[in-house]
Amino acid sequence: MNVLLIGSGGREHAFAWKISQSKLVDKFYIAPGNPGTEQHGTNVKLNILNFDEVATFVKEHQVSMIVVGPEEPLVRGIYDYFKNHSELKFVKVIGPSKAGAQLEGSKDFAKQFMMRHQIPTATYQTFTKDTLYKGFQFLDTLKPPYVLKADGLAAGKGVLILNNVDEAKRELAVMLSEAKFGDAGNKVVIEEFMKGVECSVFVLTDGKNYKILPTAKDYKRVGEGDTGLNTGGMGAVSPVPFADDVFLKKVEERIIKPTISGLEKEQIVYKGFIYVGLMNVNGDPKVVEYNCRMGDPETQVVLPRIKSDLIELFETLETQTLDTKSIEIDPHACVTVVMVSGGYPGNYQKNKVIHGLDEVKESIVFHAGTRREDNRLLTAGGRVCCITSLGDDMHEALKKSYQNIQHIYFDDFYYRRDIGFDLR
Numbered sequence: 502m503n504v505l506l507i508g509s510g511g512r513e514h515a516f517a518w519k520i521s522q523s524k525l526v527d528k529f530y531i532a533p534g535n536p537g538t539e540q541h542g543t544n545v546k547l548n549i550l551n552f553d554e555v556a557t558f559v560k561e562h563q564v565s566m567i568v569v570g571p572e573e574p575l576v577r578g579i580y581d582y583f584k585n586h587s588e589l590k591f592v593k594v595i596g597p598s599k600a601g602a603q604l605e606g607s608k609d610f611a612k613q614f615m616m617r618h619q620i621p622t623a624t625y626q627t628f629t630k631d632t633l634y635k636g637f638q639f640l641d642t643l644k645p646p647y648v649l650k651a652d653g654l655a656a657g658k659g660v661l662i663l664n665n666v667d668e669a670k671r672e673l674a675v676m677l678s679e680a681k682f683g684d685a686g687n688k689v690v691i692e693e694f695m696k697g698v699e700c701s702v703f704v705l706t707d708g709k710n711y712k713i714l715p716t717a718k719d720y721k722r723v724g725e726g727d728t729g730l731n732t733g734g735m736g737a738v739s740p741v742p743f744a745d746d747v748f749l750k751k752v753e754e755r756i757i758k759p760t761i762s763g764l765e766k767e768q769i770v771y772k773g774f775i776y777v778g779l780m781n782v783n784g785d786p787k788v789v790e791y792n793c794r795m796g797d798p799e800t801q802v803v804l805p806r807i808k809s810d811l812i813e814l815f816e817t818l819e820t821q822t823l824d825t826k827s828i829e830i831d832p833h834a835c836v837t838v839v840m841v842s843g844g845y846p847g848n849y850q851k852n853k854v855i856h857g858l859d860e861v862k863e864s865i866v867f868h869a870g871t872r873r874e875d876n877r878l879l880t881a882g883g884r885v886c887c888i889t890s891l892g893d894d895m896h897e898a899l900k901k902s903y904q905n906i907q908h909i910y911f912d913d914f915y916y917r918r919d920i921g922f923d924l925r
């Protein structure tokens with residue numbers, strides 16, 4: 502079968518690496534891809550938000566499965582577009598329907614969904630411009646810190662955590678009246694602050710059956726010791742030691758089962774990944790957020806631990822027969838350390854020559870923000886590449902990644918030297 506993967510980051514390089522190992526794949530395309538994905542298939546220049554353009558390619562190249570990496574095409578309805586297409590409705594799209602993608606596309610929708618299905622999460626209320634003063638009153642009933650979330654997609658920047666009630670009120674007003682996050686901030690969810698340690702659980706579902714994938718923890722802050730600004734993720738580890746069988750059983754019973762059965766009851770079509778961001782509050786899991794896709798850089802540590810053929814699993818989603826397959830997990834630990842451009846997540850420079858990737862041994866370098874020009878590899882983003890290693894345990898894996906980083910160089914690079922510090 503011919504497969505098209507959509508996206509261009511480190512997550513998609515990891516998907517491309519894994520998908521290209523499938524015995525079921527004939528031709529493999531990645532749109533738009535990056536120099537990393539090119540090692541595993543053919544990159545094609547497509548505007549991934551222009552579904553007509555994607556459809557033309559799919560038709561011309563007899564693609565029968567589309568795997569969607571990032572959230573935006575999903576939230577905009579790529580699944581429904583193909584299902585409603587007279588000629589292309591049999592193309593398998595790996596990802597939720599537009600309605601299912603609302604779990605990530607609208608924080609208010611996700612909270613209401615959790616309330617309807619008694620899924621543990623922080624208590625909350627949602628406000629609009631017209632109910633701003635009610636929002637102020639609600640803030641007065643809460644204890645600091647205050648958590649404000651723009652309802653819609655805001656590229657990971659829509660969550661504010663503030664220590665002072667006046668500051669929280671000011672920010673709420675800016676979000677609602679001055680449209681700080683554009684349309685994404687037409688509604689703002691205010692919720693109780695949950696104290697605990699975070700981890701993520703990933704689920705593959707056909708809308709009825711599910712498989713729980715390895716747990717992972719990402720390191721979102723730019724600075725060592727989890728300080729400084731939030732980023733897309735500076736590294737990740739899998740598995741997460743504190744997410745033991747007892748904790749995971751609670752996650753499955755209290756969160757995963759009601760999520761899947763809730764989608765089914767509400768007739769929301771979902772054939773893809775659910776990323777459940779969790780807070781471990783004194784041993785009890787609570788949902789911080791849902792995403793309708795895999796995480797980046799978590800995918801880079803989750804997929805290397807899955808031994809099963811991913812495409813074989815994907816094939817069962819259409820017919821809701823995921824239960825007929827088992828998923829084999831590699832007991833090794835996997836870690837990734839992200840090398841970024843100096844200045845990220847603020848301003849940074851691009852087009853620096855990347856040296857030394859050929860010297861890397863026993864680690865996989867997943868490309869994130871790179872591009873090729875005249876046979877040179879250049880930086881093309883904040884997060885540049887992810888040095889990923891397997892080991893008997895997290896320490897051994899980290900040692901390999903950090904040793905291999907010594908071979909890689911580009912002007913003004915930066916990486917965190919303490920990935921996994923809190924789990925040692």
Ligand code: AMP
Pocket residue numbers: 623648650657660692693694695696699778789790
């Ligand atoms: P989100 O985009 O909803 O995942 O929020 C981004 C980050 O803000 C999360 O990864 C948490 O670190 C933090 N966060 C969000 N909601 C809460 C909450 N209710 N309590 C504590 N931290 C939170």
Ligand code: GLY
Pocket residue numbers: 719733734792795796797798799
């Ligand atoms: N690493 C966080 C995310 O993918 O949303």
